[in-house]
Amino acid sequence: MTTTTATGETTTKNLALAIDIGGTKAEAALVDSNGQVVPGSRFRRPTGAGSTSDELAAAVRSVLTDALATRAAGTDLLGVGVGSAGPITVARGLVSPLNLAVWRDFPLRQLVVDSVPDVPVTMRMDGECITLAEHWVGAAVGYDNVMGMIVSTGIGGGLILEGSAIAGPTGNAGHIGHVEVGGFxxxxxxxxxxxxxxxxSGPKTVAWANRQGWTGARGEDLAAAYAAGDPIAISAVERSGRAIGQAIASAAALDDLDIVAIGGGFSRVTPDLFRFIRAAIAKRVAFGFVTKVKVVPSALSDAGPLIGSAALIHRAEMIA
Amino acid sequence: MTTTTATGETTTKNLALAIDIGGTKAEAALVDSNGQVVPGSRFRRPTGAGSTSDELAAAVRSVLTDALATRAAGTDLLGVGVGSAGPITVARGLVSPLNLAVWRDFPLRQLVVDSVPDVPVTMRMDGECITLAEHWVGAAVGYDNVMGMIVSTGIGGGLILEGSAIAGPTGNAGHIGHVEVGGFxxxxxxxxxxxxxxxxSGPKTVAWANRQGWTGARGEDLAAAYAAGDPIAISAVERSGRAIGQAIASAAALDDLDIVAIGGGFSRVTPDLFRFIRAAIAKRVAFGFVTKVKVVPSALSDAGPLIGSAALIHRAEMIA
Structure with missing residues (x-):
C-alpha cells in the first residue's frame, strides 16, 4: 500500500519483518519498502556463547514478537526476512553459526514460520543480506556485480552477480573469508x-601484532596505536590490508566484480586500510578487469544487516 | 526445424556456426542442437605467435567460410557463437588473448558479423564456452553450479551459477587460474x-621439476616419469594437484559450487592428479559446503570448445 502525504511525499505502508542472527545478538525490526527501519520497532537480545539452544530460540522469538507488536494499524506485513551467520543449509532452513556452537543444523526458518505463520519467510546467510543492503541503499547502488564484505571478528560476505543475489545451492556463496591468499x-x-x-580479521591482526611485541589487546587499541604511529601497528594493518586486497583480487578474477563494499568494526581501524587493500589489487597489472574493481567503505548504518534481511522480502525479485 | 526419421529418432536441422580462437589455432564447425559437430564441417588454421593481425583475421575468415560452405540444403543457421581466449571486453566485442600479442582490443565480434551478416553473433570467453559444453553434453549435465576448468599451458575456466552462465560485466568471469593459493x-x-x-600449469609444473633436478622438457615427459615412479615427477604432480585443489576450495567457498569439470592436456598427466586435488579440498573439514564439491575429468571430446561456442546460440537462455 502506498500513500501520498499532504506535501506530496510518497511513503509506504508495506513492511517486512527483518531478523538478524549473529554470534553476539539476535535483532528484529520492521523495515519499510524504502529500506528504512520503522522508528521504535527495533529490538535486540544477546546470544551469548553460554546460551542453550532453547535460550537462543527464546531470544529470537522475543525480538520478533516485540518488533511485530509495534506494527501500526493500516500497514501490511509482506513477509519475514531472516539473515543468519553461516554456514547455513538454505533448502532446509537450517543454521550452524560458527560462533553459536549449540546450534548445529538448527531449524531457524521453521521457528520463524511457527511464530509468524501467515506470510512468506525467506532465510539467507547474513553476508548475502549485507550485500543486498549495500545494493539497495548503501555503497553499491546502481552496480550489478557486487561483493559485500564484513571485516570484524571474522571475515564474511555475499555476492550479487549480473544483478541477482547468488545464494548458491546450500546458501553459502560469499564466504570470502575462506578464500586463500598467496604468500601466507x-x-x-x-x-x-x-x-x-x-x-x-580484527583478532588475527591483533594476534600478529602481539607476536611482533605489541602489547595491546583489542582492535580499538590497534587503531589508536596506528593513529599514534606505532611501527608494529602500522605493519600489522598494512599486512592485513594487503591480504584482504589479494583475496579481493582473486574474487575479482573469478567473478569479475564491479565493486566491493566493506563494513564491520575492523574495517574502520584506519581509513588507510583501504589504501593498503587497493595497493594489493593494483599489483594485478596485466588484468584491467581485476584492477577495475572499486573498493569502498560500507555506506550502511548499524541497521545494515536488518535492512538486508528486509531486502529478502522487499527486493524478492533479486533472489533466485 | 526438427525432423523425425523412419526409426522414430528425432534429429535437428537447426545449426549454429561455432568458432573457437586460441593461442595456437582458429577453428570453426557447424554444430546441431543436440551438441553434435556436423561431420565434415570442422576446419582449423594455425594462429602462430609470429602471425600478424591481418593473418590472424584471415585465418578466422577462412575457417568460418569453409565451415559455412558445408551447410546442407534444408538446414537453418540460427546464429554464430564465438569463443575466444581472454581477456575479452564482451560489451564491445573486443579480444586481447594473452598468447596472441598482436591482438589487443581486436574487434573479433565485428569481424564475424561482417562475415556472416544476417544472424545473431554471440561472443564469450573460451572458459565460459567450455563450461557451457560440460553442462550441455559433458561431465556437468544436470548441475546448476558448475566450474569448467582447463589445465594446460595455462589454467582457465568459466562459471555457471544457479543455472545461468556468468560472464561478468567485462566477460572475464571464470579466471580460476588467477585465484591465489595459500602457502605458495x-x-x-x-x-x-x-x-x-x-x-x-603444465609448463610451470615441468619448470618446478627441473629446478629439483629432473631433466625432462614437456608435460608428456613428466607423465611418463610419473608413471615410472620418478620421485621428483611424483612430487611435482602432487604439488600442482594440491595447488589446484586449494584454488578450487577457495572458489567453492566463494561461489558454493556443485561440481568442477577439468579438461586440458595437463589434466591427463596421471589420473592421480584428481586424487591430489580432492585431498587438498578435503582439508576444509569444517565446511561441508566446500568439501561437497565434486571434481571430475572433463567428458568432452576435443571438439568441446566448439560445442561450447555453439551453446551460446543453442542454449541462449543460459546466457545473461
Whole structure:
C-alpha cells in the first residue's frame, strides 16, 4: 500500500519483518519498502556463547514478537526476512553459526514460520543480506556485480552477480573469508591454509601484532596505536590490508566484480586500510578487469544487516 | 526445424556456426542442437605467435567460410557463437588473448558479423564456452553450479551459477587460474603472487621439476616419469594437484559450487592428479559446503570448445 502525504511525499505502508542472527545478538525490526527501519520497532537480545539452544530460540522469538507488536494499524506485513551467520543449509532452513556452537543444523526458518505463520519467510546467510543492503541503499547502488564484505571478528560476505543475489545451492556463496591468499600460510579453523579470515580479521591482526611485541589487546587499541604511529601497528594493518586486497583480487578474477563494499568494526581501524587493500589489487597489472574493481567503505548504518534481511522480502525479485 | 526419421529418432536441422580462437589455432564447425559437430564441417588454421593481425583475421575468415560452405540444403543457421581466449571486453566485442600479442582490443565480434551478416553473433570467453559444453553434453549435465576448468599451458575456466552462465560485466568471469593459493608465492605474469596458473600449469609444473633436478622438457615427459615412479615427477604432480585443489576450495567457498569439470592436456598427466586435488579440498573439514564439491575429468571430446561456442546460440537462455 502506498500513500501520498499532504506535501506530496510518497511513503509506504508495506513492511517486512527483518531478523538478524549473529554470534553476539539476535535483532528484529520492521523495515519499510524504502529500506528504512520503522522508528521504535527495533529490538535486540544477546546470544551469548553460554546460551542453550532453547535460550537462543527464546531470544529470537522475543525480538520478533516485540518488533511485530509495534506494527501500526493500516500497514501490511509482506513477509519475514531472516539473515543468519553461516554456514547455513538454505533448502532446509537450517543454521550452524560458527560462533553459536549449540546450534548445529538448527531449524531457524521453521521457528520463524511457527511464530509468524501467515506470510512468506525467506532465510539467507547474513553476508548475502549485507550485500543486498549495500545494493539497495548503501555503497553499491546502481552496480550489478557486487561483493559485500564484513571485516570484524571474522571475515564474511555475499555476492550479487549480473544483478541477482547468488545464494548458491546450500546458501553459502560469499564466504570470502575462506578464500586463500598467496604468500601466507596462516592455518585456518576451517582446515584451509592462508584463508584471509585467518590473517586479517580484527583478532588475527591483533594476534600478529602481539607476536611482533605489541602489547595491546583489542582492535580499538590497534587503531589508536596506528593513529599514534606505532611501527608494529602500522605493519600489522598494512599486512592485513594487503591480504584482504589479494583475496579481493582473486574474487575479482573469478567473478569479475564491479565493486566491493566493506563494513564491520575492523574495517574502520584506519581509513588507510583501504589504501593498503587497493595497493594489493593494483599489483594485478596485466588484468584491467581485476584492477577495475572499486573498493569502498560500507555506506550502511548499524541497521545494515536488518535492512538486508528486509531486502529478502522487499527486493524478492533479486533472489533466485 | 526438427525432423523425425523412419526409426522414430528425432534429429535437428537447426545449426549454429561455432568458432573457437586460441593461442595456437582458429577453428570453426557447424554444430546441431543436440551438441553434435556436423561431420565434415570442422576446419582449423594455425594462429602462430609470429602471425600478424591481418593473418590472424584471415585465418578466422577462412575457417568460418569453409565451415559455412558445408551447410546442407534444408538446414537453418540460427546464429554464430564465438569463443575466444581472454581477456575479452564482451560489451564491445573486443579480444586481447594473452598468447596472441598482436591482438589487443581486436574487434573479433565485428569481424564475424561482417562475415556472416544476417544472424545473431554471440561472443564469450573460451572458459565460459567450455563450461557451457560440460553442462550441455559433458561431465556437468544436470548441475546448476558448475566450474569448467582447463589445465594446460595455462589454467582457465568459466562459471555457471544457479543455472545461468556468468560472464561478468567485462566477460572475464571464470579466471580460476588467477585465484591465489595459500602457502605458495610463485610470481605470476598477471602481477599476482601464488596464482594457481603460476604454480600448476603444465609448463610451470615441468619448470618446478627441473629446478629439483629432473631433466625432462614437456608435460608428456613428466607423465611418463610419473608413471615410472620418478620421485621428483611424483612430487611435482602432487604439488600442482594440491595447488589446484586449494584454488578450487577457495572458489567453492566463494561461489558454493556443485561440481568442477577439468579438461586440458595437463589434466591427463596421471589420473592421480584428481586424487591430489580432492585431498587438498578435503582439508576444509569444517565446511561441508566446500568439501561437497565434486571434481571430475572433463567428458568432452576435443571438439568441446566448439560445442561450447555453439551453446551460446543453442542454449541462449543460459546466457545473461
Amino acid at each position: 600460510d596462516d592455518p585456518c579453523l576451517c582446515g584451509g591454509i592462508g584463508c584471509v579470515e585467518a590473517i586479517a | 608465492d610463485d610470481p605470476c605474469l598477471c602481477g599476482g603472487i601464488g596464482c594457481v596458473e603460476a604454480i600448476a
